[in-house]
Amino acid sequence: MTDKSAVKPVMTEEELDARHAEKMRKKKAARDKIIATKTIEKGLLIVHTGKGKGKSTAAFGMVFRALGHGQRVGVIQFVKGKWETGERAVLERFSDLVTINTMGEGFTWETQDRQRDIAAAEAAWEKAKGLIIGGEHKLVLLDELNIVLRYAYIDPAEVVRFLRDEKPDDVHVVVTGRNAPEDLIEIADLVTEMTQIKHPFRSGVKAQEGIEF
């Protein structure tokens, strides 16, 4: 009695190539079929949340990609405006296409003035609404809106209602910040959670130009 499991035929490079080509052909066919069913074009409500890095960075990546397509983009920075010196320098090269508004003066625990923060958040939200319904911008980034919602500086229910009922169908809105409210996730089209697996802060590495700001 031979143990067949022990006799594994070794594939030649040619056989590997042929198997690979067949596998890839099937994958491509399956993928093409799926893509053919996706025909709707619409403005999306996109949320980047979670405790990991990359929420705002990925949103800025989308902003630059849209700019690369010549699309007009609006950016409202609800909180950490002053940190974004790198992005700001790049955005300035596209000043014909970008409208940018920065609320407040950095993370809320650096201001410690609740009334001023509330007033600034309300003003920023008014600007945001104007950009979204204004008809000029294809993509509007509401950077760190979730933090402002978490402190209830503006009414989360009103924000959800506006984004659900008043956002024009051809405008993309991107919302970032950890702790996205459940109601916002509920009405969003695309939600990504950034999860931190490893962070260099743990080993004493400081925030560095180009990486953190």
Next chain:
Amino acid sequence: MTDKSAVKPVMTEEELDARHAEKMRKKKAARDKIIATKTIEKGLLIVHTGKGKGKSTAAFGMVFRALGHGQRVGVIQFVKGKWETGERAVLERFSDLVTINTMGEGFTWETQDRQRDIAAAEAAWEKAKGLIIGGEHKLVLLDELNIVLRYAYIDPAEVVRFLRDEKPDDVHVVVTGRNAPEDLIEIADLVTEMTQIKHPFRSGVKAQEGIEF
């Protein structure tokens, strides 16, 4: 007998403000203390992995941020070069600072030629090593390297060895792609997993300019 739990004193706006200011002051003090202990500056090995969106987009956000600081950046696109028309148009505005190399002709299941893919991956990896040790670039993005590693078009062990032992201390390297090898995660400084919570493909929405490419 009175039920004390029912008698909740309502805080005035002034009391809320004062409580908020105190809470924020403590948060800021705690945060400042933590930041003061982070003094190391070093080139990081950063990995964006997971099945969610935003891995390459966040990496491109970092590229643009670095460019905003006037840093020189190298980009190697291991797989999906042809899709990145938006990013490419923006990068072209920084041609003095950016070195970009695109391997291959799109997702591997569109080529179906394993030997050509292997040769292209090897050539791209040689370019990548040159950019990383060349001394000219502050940040090098190895976009979708993980896919190439998964197919073993280049040897994962050799890639891990190079990034661990030969990456200069002052160069940041960003690796993207789902299924990052465990050994790569092991040696990385910063790892973020992008998790898909909701995707518009599920409701028949197609890939759109500015959002997907």
